[in-house]
Amino acid sequence: MSEKKLVEEEVNFQKSDAFNLTMIPGAFARKMRTCVIWQFIRFLIINIKMIIVVGKSH
Amino acid sequence: MARLVVLGGGVAGHTTATFAAKWLGSQHEVVVVTPNAKWNWIPSNIWVGVGQMTKEEVTFDLAPVYAKAGITYHQAKAVSINPEGAESSDKPFVTIEYTSADKAGETETIEYDYLVNATGPKLNFGATPGLGEGSQLGEHTVSVCTADHAVHASEKLNEAIEKMKAGTRQKFLIGTGHGMCTCQGAAFEYIFNIEHELRKAGVRDMADMKWISNESFLGDFGMGGLHMKVGGYVVSSKLFAESLFAERGVDWLIGAHTSKVENGKVEYELLDGSTGEEEFDFAMLIPPFAGVGLKAYNKAGEDITDTVFAPNGFMKVDADYTPKPYAEWKASDWPRTYQNPTYKNMFAAGIAFAPPHIISKPMKSPNGTPINPTPPRTGMPSGIIGKAVAHSVCDLMTKGDSAHLHEASMAEMGAACVASAGKGVFDGTAAAMTVYPVVPDFEKYPGTGRDTDYTFGEIGLAGHWIKHILHYLFIYKAKLNPGWTLIPE
Numbered sequence: 125m126s127e128k129k130l131v132e133e134e135v136n137f138q139k140s141d142a143f144n145l146t147m148i149p150g151a152f153a154r155k156m157r158t159c160v161i162w163q164f165i166r167f168l169i170i171n172i173k174m175i176i177v178v179g180k181s182h
Numbered sequence: 183m184a185r186l187v188v189l190g191g192g193v194a195g196h197t198t199a200t201f202a203a204k205w206l207g208s209q210h211e212v213v214v215v216t217p218n219a220k221w222n223w224i225p226s227n228i229w230v231g232v233g234q235m236t237k238e239e240v241t242f243d244l245a246p247v248y249a250k251a252g253i254t255y256h257q258a259k260a261v262s263i264n265p266e267g268a269e270s271s272d273k274p275f276v277t278i279e280y281t282s283a284d285k286a287g288e289t290e291t292i293e294y295d296y297l298v299n300a301t302g303p304k305l306n307f308g309a310t311p312g313l314g315e316g317s318q319l320g321e322h323t324v325s326v327c328t329a330d331h332a333v334h335a336s337e338k339l340n341e342a343i344e345k346m347k348a349g350t351r352q353k354f355l356i357g358t359g360h361g362m363c364t365c366q367g368a369a370f371e372y373i374f375n376i377e378h379e380l381r382k383a384g385v386r387d388m389a390d391m392k393w394i395s396n397e398s399f400l401g402d403f404g405m406g407g408l409h410m411k412v413g414g415y416v417v418s419s420k421l422f423a424e425s426l427f428a429e430r431g432v433d434w435l436i437g438a439h440t441s442k443v444e445n446g447k448v449e450y451e452l453l454d455g456s457t458g459e460e461e462f463d464f465a466m467l468i469p470p471f472a473g474v475g476l477k478a479y480n481k482a483g484e485d486i487t488d489t490v491f492a493p494n495g496f497m498k499v500d501a502d503y504t505p506k507p508y509a510e511w512k513a514s515d516w517p518r519t520y521q522n523p524t525y526k527n528m529f530a531a532g533i534a535f536a537p538p539h540i541i542s543k544p545m546k547s548p549n550g551t552p553i554n555p556t557p558p559r560t561g562m563p564s565g566i567i568g569k570a571v572a573h574s575v576c577d578l579m580t581k582g583d584s585a586h587l588h589e590a591s592m593a594e595m596g597a598a599c600v601a602s603a604g605k606g607v608f609d610g611t612a613a614a615m616t617v618y619p620v621v622p623d624f625e626k627y628p629g630t631g632r633d634t635d636y637t638f639g640e641i642g643l644a645g646h647w648i649k650h651i652l653h654y655l656f657i658y659k660a661k662l663n664p665g666w667t668l669i670p671e
């Protein structure tokens with residue numbers, strides 16, 4: 125019987141009850157957080173959203 | 183010629199003074215009284231505290247900027263206000279004590295026509311025994327609240343990293359140093375920046391990291407938390423905060439009032455009334471904030487501090503201070519013009535104004551100890567309030583007493599906040615958030631109290647880029663470089 129490969133990002137669930145009861149991003153979500161192309165798109169979107177909120181507040 | 187005196191040259195005071203000087207021109211005089219020679223972009227102190235920026239990168243000299251703007255600058259701290267003048271004259275005045283090397287300790291009075299109190303917080307280390315009152319740098323713990331504190335914190339962090347490299351495990355304890363603290367966001371940034379640096383140094387597995395905070399749930403941030411639309415759901419910030427802590431392997435202890443700090447150990451009381459101890463090798467605990475302790479006297483020289491200031495030392499403004507239960511709190515309790523109700527030529531901006539009540543749900547332990555965050559007044563609201571107050575004062579000076587006052591209620595304004603979780607052009611991350619409005623309005627937005635179309639948050643490299651750009655942008659603006667008025671607060 126082959127052992128299932130360790131899923132690195134899931135290991136922390138086991139570390140405490142508090143950790144176990146929340147959500148932890150998987151490999152894809154983590155990768156996207158520092159993926160330059162995707163983050164450049166997010167940069168533009170977040171800036172637009174922030175400018176709208178700043179505009180509504182002045 | 184009338185004179186506006188601004189007390190405090192931080193985010194709010196600098197905004198008020200520079201806009202007022204621009205709008206008033208040479209017709210009227212703008213005076214700034216502030217104890218520091220340098221302006222500090224406080225949010226970047228976090229990066230100084232992990233050795234990723236120097237003190238010089240987050241500060242600049244105020245004198246040349248005020249000279250350029252035509253502002254009279256006194257490097258001094260205000261001590262007291264006489265809003266009715268003295269027996270010899272009706273003219274109101276402030277008493278200041280110089281802090282500059284050449285005049286240190288000398289006192290002087292400055293008459294004013296209008297006064298803006300933007301003195302920010304007193305870092306009240308003395309509220310918790312052992313937190314560091316009088317030491318300037320923290321006694322057993324470090325702080326990142328000023329640039330000097332952050333330089334010291336970075337040195338201590340380096341020592342801890344060296345110990346880990348030499349094989350000694352280190353316990354990091356970061357959070358709030360009292361049950362009534364605000365500014366959880368700064369501690370949140372610091373713990374994740376440390377975690378990021380430890381990974382870069384290859385010693386993360388030698389570190390135990392713990393968050394200690396007076397929030398009743400993770401992600402409260404003194405705003406009662408916030409709800410955001412994500413993946414078709416509307417979810418609480420609690421879930422996101424817990425997720426980040428779990429992902430980065432940072433334990434948490436919440437609902438905690440830090441009651442005592444000793445060498446390597448804190449004592450705390452929890453919301454359930456139980457008490458405990460937590461050991462540490464390195465701790466950064468934010469002190470609670472109070473007003474800076476200005477006194478006020480009437481014409482006869484009698485102490486009227488209680489009339490002008492709330493018991494926490496912040497200045498009373500046009501808020502509804504009537505004590506009422508949480509269920510009856512309203513958005514309309516929050517001030518709109520920041521004018522002092524007794525002396526109409528006095529205003530308070532930024533952290534210096536007394537909020538009507540907290541924003542988070544009030545909590546007490548069974549022993550009666552209040553354990554809840556006090557309301558944050560972050561950079562953007564402080565700047566917007568500072569600008570609105572400048573507008574009002576300029577109109578009063580140029581159009582007379584009947585001029586319309588400008589409004590900037592925290593229950594009608596949003597805030598954009600970028601919380602760094604690690605610095606790096608390609609591996610950095612930050613939680614970029616907006617919240618609208620800052621103070622929830624459950625009458626207007628039943629359910630979450632906020633407009634979920636304008637309240638959002640996400641973590642990633644883009645947030646870090648924004649945080650880094652804002653660092654340069656706000657320092658550029660504060661130096662009054664060309665086009666500075668176009669950069670929003």
Ligand SMILES: Cc1cc2nc3c(=O)[nH]c(=O)nc-3n(C[C@H](O)[C@H](O)[C@H](O)COP(=O)(O)OP(=O)(O)OC[C@H]3O[C@@H](n4cnc5c(N)ncnc54)[C@H](O)[C@@H]3O)c2cc1C
Nearest residue numbers: 190192193194224225259260301302368532533559560561
């Ligand atoms: C470590 C840290 C990180 C932060 N990060 C962020 C962030 O990322 N985003 C954000 O929006 N906000 C952040 N904040 C909060 C932000 O710094 C404050 O909201 C903002 O500085 C408040 O502006 P203020 O003008 O009211 O007070 P301050 O900026 O503190 O200014 C008060 C000024 O008054 C002066 N003063 C004090 N006593 C006297 C006296 N007696 N007489 C005259 N002057 C006096 C002080 O020297 C100071 O110059 C952070 C705060 C900290 C501590």
